[in-house]
Amino acid sequence: MRNALIIARRELVAYFASPLAYVFIVIFLGLAGALGFYIGAFFARGQADLTSFFLFHPWLFMILVPAIGMRLWAEERRSGTIELLMTLPITPIEAVLGKFLAAWAFTTIALALTFPMWLTVNFLGQPDNGVIVASYVGSWLMAGAFLALSACISALTKNQVIAFVVGAAASFLFLMSGLDLVLDAFRAWAPGYLVDLVASLSFLTHFASVAKGVIGLPTVVFLVSLMLLCLFVNTQVIEIEKA
Amino acid sequence: MLLDVRRLSRHFGPITAVDDVSFAVDRGGVLGFLGPNGAGKTTTMRMIAGFLAPSAGTAIVCGADVGQDPVAVKRHLGYLPEGAPLYIDMTPAGFLEFVASVRRLHGGHRRQRIAEVVERMQLEGVWRQRIETLSKGYRRRVALAQAILHDPDVLILDEPTDGLDPNQKHEVRELIHAMAATKAIVISTHILEEVEALCNRAIIIARGRIVADGTPEELRARSDRHNAVTLRLAADLAQRATDVLRPLPDVAAVEMLAQSNGVADLLVRPASGRSITAEVGAALRTSHIDVDELHTERGRLDDVFRGITAVP
Numbered sequence: 182m183r184n185a186l187i188i189a190r191r192e193l194v195a196y197f198a199s200p201l202a203y204v205f206i207v208i209f210l211g212l213a214g215a216l217g218f219y220i221g222a223f224f225a226r227g228q229a230d231l232t233s234f235f236l237f238h239p240w241l242f243m244i245l246v247p248a249i250g251m252r253l254w255a256e257e258r259r260s261g262t263i264e265l266l267m268t269l270p271i272t273p274i275e276a277v278l279g280k281f282l283a284a285w286a287f288t289t290i291a292l293a294l295t296f297p298m299w300l301t302v303n304f305l306g307q308p309d310n311g312v313i314v315a316s317y318v319g320s321w322l323m324a325g326a327f328l329a330l331s332a333c334i335s336a337l338t339k340n341q342v343i344a345f346v347v348g349a350a351a352s353f354l355f356l357m358s359g360l361d362l363v364l365d366a367f368r369a370w371a372p373g374y375l376v377d378l379v380a381s382l383s384f385l386t387h388f389a390s391v392a393k394g395v396i397g398l399p400t401v402v403f404l405v406s407l408m409l410l411c412l413f414v415n416t417q418v419i420e421i422e423k424a
Numbered sequence: 425m426l427l428d429v430r431r432l433s434r435h436f437g438p439i440t441a442v443d444d445v446s447f448a449v450d451r452g453g454v455l456g457f458l459g460p461n462g463a464g465k466t467t468t469m470r471m472i473a474g475f476l477a478p479s480a481g482t483a484i485v486c487g488a489d490v491g492q493d494p495v496a497v498k499r500h501l502g503y504l505p506e507g508a509p510l511y512i513d514m515t516p517a518g519f520l521e522f523v524a525s526v527r528r529l530h531g532g533h534r535r536q537r538i539a540e541v542v543e544r545m546q547l548e549g550v551w552r553q554r555i556e557t558l559s560k561g562y563r564r565r566v567a568l569a570q571a572i573l574h575d576p577d578v579l580i581l582d583e584p585t586d587g588l589d590p591n592q593k594h595e596v597r598e599l600i601h602a603m604a605a606t607k608a609i610v611i612s613t614h615i616l617e618e619v620e621a622l623c624n625r626a627i628i629i630a631r632g633r634i635v636a637d638g639t640p641e642e643l644r645a646r647s648d649r650h651n652a653v654t655l656r657l658a659a660d661l662a663q664r665a666t667d668v669l670r671p672l673p674d675v676a677a678v679e680m681l682a683q684s685n686g687v688a689d690l691l692v693r694p695a696s697g698r699s700i701t702a703e704v705g706a707a708l709r710t711s712h713i714d715v716d717e718l719h720t721e722r723g724r725l726d727d728v729f730r731g732i733t734a735v736p
Contacts, residue, residue: 187525191511191518198513198554261509265570268473268505269526270498 184271188279189286192253196287201252209245209291213237217298229306234298235316235392239384242327243356247348249287250331251341253280254419258339273419277412281332288324292317312394319391322404323384327352329411336418355407359383382407425450426608427472427578431481433632434467441467443632444481449608449625451577454600456623456640457612460733464632465612466506469582472610473503485578499527502576506583508567512556516547516566519555520573527574541569544599561592568596572603579609585618597622616725626725630733640725647723648731651699653692654681655708656717662688668711674700687716 196202213234217223221233257263266276302308331348338344357363359380367376380386387400427449434442442464449455459465470476472483474494482489488496511519520541524534542548545565550558555566564584571579584600585593593615600609600622613619619626620640628636628643636643644650657665666678674695681689694700701720708715 184526187522191514191522194518195511195513260512261505261507262511264470264475264505265509265511268475268498268501268503269523270495271526272495 182275182278184275185279185282188266188271188276189282192280192283193286196249196283201248202287205245205249205287206291206294209241210294212241212245213295214298216241229302229308230394231298231302231308231313231316232392234295235320235388238320238392239323239356239388242324243352244349246288246324246327247331247334247345247352249284250328250348251335251344253284253332254336254415255338255341255344259341267419273416277332277416277419281329281412281415284328284332285325288328289321292321292324309394315394315396316391319388319396319400322401322408323388323391326384326404326407326411327355329408329415330355333411333415333418336415355382356384359386425484426486427610428484429468429472429481430483432468432471432478432483433480434464434471434476435479440632442471442478445629445632445634446481447627447634447637449578449610451608452605453625454604454609454611454623456619456626457610457629458614458616458619458626458729459612459629460614463629463733465629466582468629469503469506469580469610469612473501473505473580474498475505499574500577502571502574502579504567504571504579504581504584507586508564510555510563510567510570513554515552515554516558516569517551519566520569523570523573529574537573537575541573544572545569561588561595564588564592564596568599577607579603579607581609581611583612583614585613585615593618616729620725628729628732635732636728641722643728644723644725645697646731647721647725647727648693649691649721649727650723651694651697651701652721653694653701653704654717654719654721655690655692655704655715657688657690657713657715659683659686659688661713662690664711665690665708665713665715668707668713669704672700672703672707674698674703691721 216237217231217234221236223233226233254263257266267273299313303310330351331344334348334351335344354363360383364376364380367379387403390397391400425448429445429447432442432445433440445464445468447455457465457468467476471478472485472490474490474497478491482491483497484490485497486500488500490497514522520538524538529537542551545568547562547565547569550562555563558566568584571581581600585596588596597618600611603609604622611622623640626638626640626643627634636646655665662680662683669675669678669692676693676695679691679693681691683689692700692704699720701718705718
């Protein structure tokens with residue numbers, strides 16, 4: 182675990198050593214604000230809550246989280262530094278965990294920087310801050326799940342663009358799997374329980390309640406187990422195919 | 425033995441990259457790992473360093489088995505990967521501090537080790553510059569610094585001087601030379617002069633198999649020019665010299681190597697591989713043939729290398 186933290190620290194510094202971090206944070210904050218205020222009609226709703234802000238998080242994460250995750254392993258493979266990393270006295274689990282934690286810490290920073298939204302709504306009215314905290318936690322967990330998925334996909338390729346596109350597509354499928362768009366593709370041939378299973382993987386379905394401040398145990402279990410599964414697969418991929 | 429490689433093999437699909445390679449190196453040993461590109465040098469080194477899993481066989485580093493306890497092996501090992509990859513966003517300072525943390529170097533010992541590699545690799549001037557901006561020579565030094573930071577007993581260096589200019593090559597060789605007495609070192613290269621300058625043992629590998637193994641002198645002795653004598657003399661004496669030398673019992677052949685500007689070069693090959701310099705000198709003196717130059721060939725590693733590894 183100590184090694185994972187050392188690696189996480191190096192990775193996090195690496196994010197801020199490149200323009201990626203600043204570009205990402207500016208765009209994330211800009212989009213999160215704009216979507217919440219304009220498309221989510223924050224003012225017109227006349228309610229002191231952040232539902233209209235959180236509602237767009239799954240869509241933002243779908244595009245932006247793979248952009249953070251894409252470099253985690255693809256870049257190491259492309260530049261050959263994976264050979265350097267994996268011949269240091271660390272285990273693959275520590276490396277996978279360290280990289281994931283760094284990327285998650287980075288998204289946490291980005292998410293935390295949306296605090297002016299929270300200040301604004303508290304200035305304008307008396308929102309239920311418990312609801313807002315629960316929504317933040319849900320949003321944070323969802324970002325983690327998307328990130329674990331992206332990191333895992335990044336480990337499969339040397340090419341960051343492929344890692345990004347495939348990561349975003351996979352995120353999209355997870356996001357939409359509760360909707361007919363995806364489900365119809367399964368209904369045609371799959372048994373009912375499989376269709377239900379696919380539907381239960383939907384981030385949107387889970388997040389609909391999270392945005393209202395209800396973060397249920399099934400949602401937490403779902404997001405955390407998806408994260409663990411992706412990190413496990415990531416570790417296996419690194420063990421099998423290092424070069 | 426600090427490093428004991430036992431019957432390592434590695435297949436990539438139907439291709440056998442490394443086929444039953446065994447060797448051992450002890451403290452003070454500098455093993456040159458030679459072979460044409462694609463012979464399996466890098467694959468072998470990656471398996472020893474725990475980066476690639478062997479298909480069969482194993483490597484024991486300071487008593488730890490790379491298959492069973494790869495982390496222990498990596499702790500005892502300093503490894504320079506091929507092409508010396510580095511995190512180019514970092515500074516040498518940040519990078520070596522990171523490696524020191526992972527390698528569990530603490531307190532005064534850590535400071536002392538970092539100070540020592542900085543001095544040895546002459547990194548003071550670039551200590552706070554991004555690695556991206558450094559020259560190839562400095563990058564190689566940073567990569568080497570990473571490999572020796574924890575003062576490992578076993579060093580595996582994959583083409584440590586590849587792509588460096590002659591001065592930088594010399595520096596890296598000096599460095600390896602300075603560490604040789606206290607460590608077991610394996611370097612891969614296809615520069616043969618490097619083997620002669622650095623190594624006390626050389627292994628030639630071709631198509632995944634060890635095809636020759638010995639001291640550089642022993643390998644040179646396998647050259648067909650080993651102990652041959654070359655002569656330089658006036659061109660009009662060349663025919664007489666050939667006639668005098670050819671009948672000698674220890675001489676196998678006399679060949680004309682070159683002839684220009686009235687000067688001829690002759691190569692006298694020995695029949696048994698024994699030195700024939702004395703006989704040749706005596707025969708020429710008795711026949712009153714004046715020679716401008718005469719010297720004994722020790723055999724060239726290049727010739728041996730090509731002879732063994734060339735695809736027929």
